[in-house]
Amino acid sequence: MIELRNVSYSYIGKNVRVDAVKSISCHFEKGKFYALMGPSGSGKSTLMQLINALVQPTQGSILYQGKPIETFRPNEYRLKYVSLIHQNFCLLPFLNVLENVLYPTSLLKINKQEARIQAIKQLETLGLDATYHKRMPSMLSGGEQQRVAIARAMCTGAPVLTADEPTGNLDSENARHIASIFSHLAHEEKKTIIMVTHDPEMAKQADIVLHLKDGKLLLNPSDM
Amino acid sequence: MNILRYTLVHMIRSKKNTLISLLVYLVIFLLLMSFQQMMFSRQDTLLRMLDTLQVQGVVSHPGGEKPDDLNMPEKSYQAFLPDGQYAPYLSEVRLRSAHSFTLDDINGSLVAITDENADYITRYHPIEYTDCIENVWMSEECVCVLTMDLMSKIHTDEHGDAWIDINGMFESNESGPEAFNASSGTWTSAALGIKTAVPLSLRVIGTVTGEKTIFCPFRYLQTVKAENSNMVLRANALSFIVRDNDQLPLLRDMLSESFIAVDHVNTSASQTYAVLLQDAQFLQLTNEANRSLQMMLFLRPILYLAAMGAGIMLVMMQMRSRKKELASIRSMGASAFHAALCCLLEYLLICLPVNLAACLIVSSALSIFGLYIGIAFILGAAISILVFAHTPLARQIRELEE
Numbered sequence: 001m002i003e004l005r006n007v008s009y010s011y012i013g014k015n016v017r018v019d020a021v022k023s024i025s026c027h028f029e030k031g032k033f034y035a036l037m038g039p040s041g042s043g044k045s046t047l048m049q050l051i052n053a054l055v056q057p058t059q060g061s062i063l064y065q066g067k068p069i070e071t072f073r074p075n076e077y078r079l080k081y082v083s084l085i086h087q088n089f090c091l092l093p094f095l096n097v098l099e100n101v102l103y104p105t106s107l108l109k110i111n112k113q114e115a116r117i118q119a120i121k122q123l124e125t126l127g128l129d130a131t132y133h134k135r136m137p138s139m140l141s142g143g144e145q146q147r148v149a150i151a152r153a154m155c156t157g158a159p160v161l162t163a164d165e166p167t168g169n170l171d172s173e174n175a176r177h178i179a180s181i182f183s184h185l186a187h188e189e190k191k192t193i194i195m196v197t198h199d200p201e202m203a204k205q206a207d208i209v210l211h212l213k214d215g216k217l218l219l220n221p222s223d224m
Numbered sequence: 225m226n227i228l229r230y231t232l233v234h235m236i237r238s239k240k241n242t243l244i245s246l247l248v249y250l251v252i253f254l255l256l257m258s259f260q261q262m263m264f265s266r267q268d269t270l271l272r273m274l275d276t277l278q279v280q281g282v283v284s285h286p287g288g289e290k291p292d293d294l295n296m297p298e299k300s301y302q303a304f305l306p307d308g309q310y311a312p313y314l315s316e317v318r319l320r321s322a323h324s325f326t327l328d329d330i331n332g333s334l335v336a337i338t339d340e341n342a343d344y345i346t347r348y349h350p351i352e353y354t355d356c357i358e359n360v361w362m363s364e365e366c367v368c369v370l371t372m373d374l375m376s377k378i379h380t381d382e383h384g385d386a387w388i389d390i391n392g393m394f395e396s397n398e399s400g401p402e403a404f405n406a407s408s409g410t411w412t413s414a415a416l417g418i419k420t421a422v423p424l425s426l427r428v429i430g431t432v433t434g435e436k437t438i439f440c441p442f443r444y445l446q447t448v449k450a451e452n453s454n455m456v457l458r459a460n461a462l463s464f465i466v467r468d469n470d471q472l473p474l475l476r477d478m479l480s481e482s483f484i485a486v487d488h489v490n491t492s493a494s495q496t497y498a499v500l501l502q503d504a505q506f507l508q509l510t511n512e513a514n515r516s517l518q519m520m521l522f523l524r525p526i527l528y529l530a531a532m533g534a535g536i537m538l539v540m541m542q543m544r545s546r547k548k549e550l551a552s553i554r555s556m557g558a559s560a561f562h563a564a565l566c567c568l569l570e571y572l573l574i575c576l577p578v579n580l581a582a583c584l585i586v587s588s589a590l591s592i593f594g595l596y597i598g599i600a601f602i603l604g605a606a607i608s609i610l611v612f613a614h615t616p617l618a619r620q621i622r623e624l625e626e
Contacts, residue, residue, distance in 0.1 A: 049618050049621075052555075054555075054616075054617050054618040054621065055616075055618045074617075075554070075557045075558060075559045075562075076557065077557075078555065078556065078557040079556065079557025079558075080557070083556075084555050084556075086552075086555070086621070090548065090551070090552040090555065091552075092549055092552060092553070093549070094233060094234050094237035094238050095233065095237075099233075103230075103553070103556065104556045104557060106226065106230075107556070107557050107558055107562070152556070156557070
């Protein structure tokens, strides 16, 4: 689904060159739940940015279904192929739950009625019934907000979901719930889930756990 | 959800922000409009002053206004009279001083005196009035003053008034007018046969010593001219009042072109006449008005820049709370342009009702200015929004996560 070939990323920070990601090669397959783990500064978030085409690799290439992602228009790529779920949910505060979920579909210009049915279905799958539809984000708990964010990411039908510390702001119960949702999405709906996390308990639910340290992918996690 | 609906929903559900934006724009708009109104008023006042100012002009012989220097040919001053080429630009024309023409029959001359120069004959010739008030030249009657040499030419009517007939009597020294019909105002003369109308019969109201000259008020000269097409008139000066000060530059150009050289009536030599426009005060006010206009031209961009600055500042202030929203929609797949448009449309919708209200309430000139303020404000907002919208998304998301 997504392949990284010798991907490196460097940036200049305070007159010092920082190699955030160093020659990483890996492959993310369809229907698998991946967890990216590593200490702070290990390059997890940068790797997520690279996968989401938020930044361009300074070396190497990233392929989506065999095509370099530079060949896609970045916003179209994020809209149709790889959805991003944020740690702090990033729901639009002035839109209600249903409107939030429907928002990305308005960018896709798909049939409104179909999009609405799909959104309601996604919300129900995530345990948010019709009573939630008109609620504003401020009226939801953290776990509920994250579920709305997942529904929103799902709604466009993107085959890949990336989540940067999606449970960072949640209690353990909600975190487990979110992890189980990701597992379900990967195994039942054949989505590719790539999740950055610090939480080993969350990582346990993933099919594959990738460890990063100093911008490199560790083949042997015991090296950490 | 299209951009317009998204913007409207944002405006309605973020009432506080919308209200602040609206108030800020309203305050800026009113301030700048008031300033502009002040400048317009000042300009109007100056222009009104310029309009009401009477600009006078004088055309004279360069040698000066000497009443006995009657050498301006008729064709020159005819240009100023009601049918002349300058008539559209002039509200009032007065021939100044004396105008004479030769009366060949008596080897003398008729001198017409304008009201302003009525004292001419008293200054240059001792006058003896027989039956008149002092200011004879303001009289509505056809009056004249004769030299003693011409006294024999007058006749007396049945009331005992002395009359001189300019048009007819010198043609026949023998008989003269025989009868005056008071109801028709005409003289009949058997000796002249067909001559029945003598419009310029002047009642003699005084005598002066000197040559064979008849002095009469200027207004009768034109009547004489009407009766004697061959008569050659000359004047040495005239004055006029400009009808429309706006057209003063045009008039000045025309005058300077025409009066560079005017052929003298009696000689082949070229004669130059001086045209003096008494427009010093007008020019002073014009300069002041121009300075004011220049100031306005200079200040206008500053006002627009102020509006633009206000747009930039307002967006910068509000963008703090909108950064998260814009980063979110961009991370979902909206383009930078789409994100910018969502914000910009909101400021456009804020400006629109204020400007529409201004169009309905105030004059068109001001509403156009208001439109420019609106455009400047939107432009400022657009600059600010576009700068933010083009911030790398990765950085926006990093800030978002922080």
